Amino acid sequence: xxxxxxxxxxxxxxxxxxxxxxxxxxxxxxxxxxxxxxxxxxxxxxxxxxxxxxxxxxxxxxxxxxxxxxxxxxxxxxxxxxxxxxxxxxxxxxxxxxxxxxxxxxxxxxxxxxxxxxxxxxxxxxxxxxxxxxxxxxxxxxxxxxxxxxxxxxxxxxxxxxxxxxxxxxxxxxxxxxxxxxxxxxxxxxxxxxxxxxxxxxxxxxxxxxxxxxxxxxxxxxxxxxxxxxxxxxxxxxxxxxxxxxxxxxxxxxxxxxxxxxxxxxxxxxxxxxxxxxxxxxxxxxxxxxxxxxxxxxxxxxxxxxxxxxxxxxxxxxxxxxxxxxxxxxxxxxxxxxxxxxxxxxxxxxxxxxxxxxxxxxxxxxxxxxxxxxxxxxxxxxxxxxxxxxxxxxxxxxxxxxxxxxxxxxxxxxxxxxxxxxxxxxxxxxxxxxxxxxxxxxxxxxxxxxxxxxxxxxxxxxxxxxxxxxxxxxxxxxxxxxxxxxxxxxxxxxxxxxxxxxxxxxxx
Numbered sequence: 001x002x003x004x005x006x007x008x009x010x011x012x013x014x015x016x017x018x019x020x021x022x023x024x025x026x027x028x029x030x031x032x033x034x035x036x037x038x039x040x041x042x043x044x045x046x047x048x049x050x051x052x053x054x055x056x057x058x059x060x061x062x063x064x065x066x067x068x069x070x071x072x073x074x075x076x077x078x079x080x081x082x083x084x085x086x087x088x089x090x091x092x093x094x095x096x097x098x099x100x101x102x103x104x105x106x107x108x109x110x111x112x113x114x115x116x117x118x119x120x121x122x123x124x125x126x127x128x129x130x131x132x133x134x135x136x137x138x139x140x141x142x143x144x145x146x147x148x149x150x151x152x153x154x155x156x157x158x159x160x161x162x163x164x165x166x167x168x169x170x171x172x173x174x175x176x177x178x179x180x181x182x183x184x185x186x187x188x189x190x191x192x193x194x195x196x197x198x199x200x201x202x203x204x205x206x207x208x209x210x211x212x213x214x215x216x217x218x219x220x221x222x223x224x225x226x227x228x229x230x231x232x233x234x235x236x237x238x239x240x241x242x243x244x245x246x247x248x249x250x251x252x253x254x255x256x257x258x259x260x261x262x263x264x265x266x267x268x269x270x271x272x273x274x275x276x277x278x279x280x281x282x283x284x285x286x287x288x289x290x291x292x293x294x295x296x297x298x299x300x301x302x303x304x305x306x307x308x309x310x311x312x313x314x315x316x317x318x319x320x321x322x323x324x325x326x327x328x329x330x331x332x333x334x335x336x337x338x339x340x341x342x343x344x345x346x347x348x349x350x351x352x353x354x355x356x357x358x359x360x361x362x363x364x365x366x367x368x369x370x371x372x373x374x375x376x377x378x379x380x381x382x383x384x385x386x387x388x389x390x391x392x393x394x395x396x397x398x399x400x401x402x403x404x405x406x407x408x409x410x411x412x413x414x415x416x417x418x419x420x421x422x423x424x425x426x427x428x429x430x431x432x433x434x435x436x437x438x439x440x441x442x443x444x445x446x447x448x449x450x451x452x453x454x455x456x457x458x459x460x461x462x463x464x465x466x467x468x469x470x471x472x473x474x475x476x477x478x479x480x481x482x483x484x485x486x487x488x489x490x491x492x493x494x495x496x497x498x499x500x501x502x503x504x505x506x507x508x
Contacts, residue, residue, distance in 0.1 A: 003453040003471055006361055007334060007502060008284065009033075009058050011048060016039050017290065018149075018202060018266035019281045020047060020109070021064075021079030024273050025128055026102045029055050031281070032064055033302070034076055040299050041291040045073040047109065051128075055279075055305040055334035062133050062163075065122060065129040068111060071252030075117065075150040076202060077109030079182075080161070080179050081272040087181040089123040091456045101129035102272070107182055108163070110148040111138065121164060121181060140165075140176065140184050140296050147174075149202045152181070153271060158245035164220070168199040173222060175248065186245045190220060194237050194255025197227020197313040202236075202266040205243065208277055210322065211311045217251070217322065218243040219310070221258065223266050225287045230257070231426040233288030234265045240310070256323065260410065260431040261457075261466035262286055264303065278308045279329050284454055284467055288424035294417065294471060303467055304449060304456060305329040314434075315464055328449055331363060334502040360482045361502040364448045370404070379404065382487040383448065386464040387472045391485040396472050400457065402444060409446075409459060413470040420473075429466055433459040450482075453501075 004010055014037040021032030028051045035048035047065035050058040065074040082090065083101040090104045091097055105128040111120050118138035122131040140150075146168035155162045155177075163176040163184065171192035176184040191200065199412040204221040220239045229234035236258040241250035258267055259282065267282035282303045285293075293299065315321040337349040368381070386394035399412045414427030435442045447458035457466040 004296070004298070005301055005451040005454050007304055007449075007451040008454055009050065009281075011035055011037075011298050012060055012298065013297045014038065014299075015042055015291075016048065016302075017042060017283050017285070018076045019268050019302055020076050021107050022268050022270040022279075022281060023079040023081060023105060023417070024270055025081060025105055026100070026196070028053060028128075029270070030079065030105070030128055031058065031201060031302075032079065032107070034074075035063075037063070040295055045075055045112070047074050047107070055330050056333050061129065066134075067208055070432040072111040072113055073321070075112045076266070077103055077107060077119075078153075078268065079107050079271060080150045080152050080154065082106050082181065086161070086179060087121075087123065091127070100127070100262035103252050104413070106149045107131060107133075108152045110150065112148065114216050115145055116141075117144060119147075119150050119163070119184075134182070136182070138180055146170075146199065150270065151202075151204045153205070155243075155245045160245060162205070162245065164203040164205045165198045166203055166222075168201055171196050171200050172202065173203045173220065173248075175246070177245065190239075190248050191222075193250070193253070194222065194225060194239065195224050195229065195235065197235075198225035199225060203226060204268055204280075205248065206269050206308075207243075208278055208308055208310045211309050211325065217241065217310055218248065219308075219324065220248050220250075221267055225265070230260065230429060231286065231288065231424070232264050232284040233262075233424060234427075236265055236267050236282065238324055241342065251322075254321070258282075258324065259326075259465050259467050260429060261468045262426045262429050263454075263469045269308070271504075278310055279305050280326075281305050282467070284469055286424075289422045292422055293425075293469075294420050294473075301454060301469070304451075306462075306465075311398075311463060313436075323463055326461040326465045328363070328447070328456070334361075334363070360450065360452045363502060364446075364450070366436075366446045366448075368444045370435065370444065380487070381444075383484060384487075385450070385482050385484045387482055398455070398468075398470050400447065400448065400455070404444070407432050407444075409433040409457070409464075409466070411455065411457065411466055411468045413468060414434060416470045417473050418497060429468060431464060431466070436460045436463070 017034040031050045033048045035046045036044045049061040049064040052058045082104045107122045107125045119140040120137040122133045150165040152163045160177040173190040175188045178184045190320045202223040223236045226233035237255045239250045263284045265283045267280050269280045284301045307329045309325045311325045312320045313323050384399045386397040388394045402409050410430040412428045449456040454469045
């Protein structure tokens with residue numbers, strides 16, 4: 001049985017890593033990505049390309065960027081819509097500018113050589129199907145060997161394009177600006193700061209609203225590899241601050257972690273999104289073992305799209321802090337047309353069937369109201385799933401648990417794939433998830449998005465997120481179904497849950 005996920009983007013074949021050039025254009029979502037079409041490990045980097053109308057069902061398009069004839073590889077970057085034709089690229093053969101401003105896609109990318117990395121651009125004159133590399137590339141060359149991953153956006157207040165790009169092994173994010181996407185001026189740097197690891201990669205910079213206020217802050221995202229405090233491998237961090245079009249100024253020295261699971265890296269936000277939504281996707285893997293995990297005809301997947309915001313949360317009894325909030329985006333597109341969410345509201349734990357089966361794709365939202373006194377009496381909530389119906393006695397399973405006494409949440413995949421082991425493949429991810437106050441009541445809230453071989457956990461309405469991949473080596477022959485065992489704390493007075501079976505076409 002195929003373990004290819006249905007809701008998460010995967011390449012048709014070959015090796016995929018970072019999402020690149022995420023952009024909305026003429027009602028379509030464009031996804032570009034780092035892709036090796038000829039091998040199952042990183043290398044021979046192209047830009048793959050796919051489009052979607054709902055962010056979940058993707059149609060593959062021809063390669064957007066091929067390696068240069070001189071051997072330069074196509075490393076990560078971004079995409080923008082040049083609506084005002086600041087670049088001058090969008091004129092027809094008679095010198096006229098087409099009226100379809102939303103189709104003016106420009107890609108900004110790194111060309112990688114063994115001894116040098118430069119920033120370059122390419123543009124499309126057919127609405128984003130094919131791309132022409134700018135004849136005067138590179139647009140930025142600092143004679144640096146570790147200088148990559150440009151993210152570009154339009155800064156409305158200063159009427160300039162802004163680029164954030166990593167000086168990877170100097171632990172700095174360089175900030176450039178331009179009026180035309182061709183000529184760039186370096187205006188500031190950020191760093192070193194936060195988790196350094198061995199190198200900075202894949203920066204992003206965007207403005208987010210603070211929930212329940214009229215206020216906003218800027219968020220600077222920086223990926224690090226290796227050096228994660230969670231598992232020693234790759235990780236993504238973010239800083240909150242102000243940005244005036246030239247300088248990013250953090251509000252504090254705290255480096256916050258974007259995703260607390262083992263498999264998340266190189267997050268990027270979409271540009272040109274309607275309604276000013278901020279939507280991101282990340283690579284659901286880890287460089288510590290990305291080239292080694294068991295694979296069929298492809299390696300690599302992306303997270304589901306997530307809508308982002310900021311929220312003020314209690315850091316301790318005396319202090320608050322701003323945190324990134326992530327929620328699955330456009331989940332209405334995933335509803336099975338023949339299924340409705342079925343609620344579970346239980347006064348007595350014994351009423352809940354100990355083992356249930358609802359397929360390998362679903363979104364479960366569970367809320368447990370409790371008092372401070374009750375939280376000390378409760379023990380564990382456990383959700384275990386396996387490819388066999390006898391979940392409790394299965395040798396292969398994955399378990400998600402919550403310990404009420406100290407607010408610890410974990411995902412354990414150590415008893416999953418038994419035929420392959422790697423010392424860097426962390427078996428468990430653990431973090432704190434203290435209860436939150438909802439409608440003047442203390443609550444634990446968990447959203448669990450399951451899709452064949454990946455689980456995303458959204459704790460406390462997206463205030464803390466975990467992404468972990470896994471693989472069973474003994475699947476149920478010919479069946480996509482999985483079985484689940486939910487163990488609830490005996491002292492719980494009530495559990496509210498909704499289980500939404502999810503539907504999408506299975507990728508070919």
